Amino acid sequence: MSPSFKAGAREGFRVCLPVSVGLVPWALVTGLAMVSAGFTPVQAMGMSFIVFGATAQLGTLPLIAIGAPWWLILATALVVNLRFLIFSAALAGPLAGGTLLQRWLCGYLLTDGVFATCLERLRSDADPVWRLGYYLAPSLWCALVWQSSTLTGVLAAGAIPRGWSLEFMASIALLVLLVPMARVRPMLVAMLTGGVLSVLLRGLPLRLGVMAAIVAGIAAGFATEHLQKKAEAR
Amino acid sequence: MNYDASLWLTFILIGLATLLPRASFIVLGQRASLPEAVQKALRYAPAAALAAIVVPDVVLVNGAPELFNPKLGAAIAAVLAVTLSRNPWLPFVAGMAVLWGLR
CATH class of the missing domain: 1.20.5 (Single alpha-helices involved in coiled-coils or other helix-helix interfaces)
Structure with a gap:
């Protein structure tokens, strides 16, 4: 491992530590949910390693439980994962220095938290090896935290009282990420648009409302940036 | 099963x-x-996506918006903790304390 990979890895690990804390309750809940859908511990951990995506796992569980057709399960999983296309496109340039195997690994490990935390530095740092370390180290750490917490949830199913609402720590972690972004005006507009529309469109099937809200939020942020530039030019 | x-x-x-x-x-x-304009627009993806996921989580109670609920109080406490302090654990402690306190 080169010194520059190690330096990137250390920095990435440091900035993503709070995000990984927020994964713990979420993974516990996902573990509990899979067992309560009727999976054996081996099946639950199998799904956790094959899919490694909370939204896709939690979104398809009810469909699996009622014996829905395979194409409906597949379509649901694809729709909730569409956001990753956007994230992957944003990461393609910064991670282009990795080998093919490393890039498949980067893809498998792509999570919302690491993406949101690391994107800005990944786009600005000039050293491709540093960037790879800065992305891979926290991603591997988050996967480790995720899988061990899921296993804990699977094994502890039934013993943790639901009244504790520990899954709310995942929401707190997302808020911790959002606050510093909100200091830039167009980002704040993107956020408000995405958040409000997601609530208003919650009735749409297959969680399409979330997708629509994200796309509208991005458009609103982009438009605000445009208007700001025009105003400055005057 | x-x-x-x-x-x-x-x-x-x-x-x-x-x-x-x-x-x-x-x-x-x-x-x-992806074209340059799309790349630029992508910078807003994390903010829009995370807000689209977290806002319903905080304001919806059993699928309907409810402005005075413990989760929103907890979210405000967490946001204040991030704004006023650099301690990385404080948002979690403050948020969960308010959530349990308001119930």
């Missing part, structure tokens, strides 16, 4: 539906690219 071998096929389908969007552009690399 019992499942047969097809459950593992279902896992693989869901796994592919998750891996392929994630890996798409990272793996294709230089052979595929």
Whole structure:
């Protein structure tokens, strides 16, 4: 491992530590949910390693439980994962220095938290090896935290009282990420648009409302940036 | 409830539906690219996506918006903690304390 990979890895690990804390309750809940859908511990951990995506796992569980057709399960999983296309496109340039195997690994490990935390530095740092370390180290750490917490949830199913609402720590972690972004005006507009529309469109099937809200939020942020530039030019 | 071998096929389908969007552009690399304007717009993706996920989580109670609920109080406490302090654990402590306190 080169010194520059190690330096990137250390920095990435440091900035993503709070995000990984927020994964713990979420993974516990996902573990509990899979067992309560009727999976054996081996099946639950199998799904956790094959899919490694909370939204896709939690979104398809009810469909699996009622014996829905395979194409409906597949379509649901694809729709909730569409956001990753956007994230992957944003990461393609910064991670282009990795080998093919490393890039498949980067893809498998792509999570919302690491993406949101690391994107800005990944786009600005000039050293491709540093960037790879800065992305891979926290991603591997988050996967480790995720899988061990899921296993804990699977094994502890039934013993943790639901009244504790520990899954709310995942929401707190997302808020911790959002606050510093909100200091830039167009980002704040993107956020408000995405958040409000997601609530208003919650009735749409297959969680399409979330997708629509994200796309509208991005458009609103982009438009605000445009208007700001025009105003400055005057 | 019992499942047969097809459950593992279902896992693989869901796994592919998750891996392929994630890996798409990272793996294709230089052979595929998005226009500059799209790249610029992408900078707003994390903010929009995270807000679209977290806001319903905080304001909806049993599927309907409710402005005075413990989760919103907890969210405000967490946001204040991030704004006023650099301690990385404080938002979690303050948020969960308010959540349990308001219940």
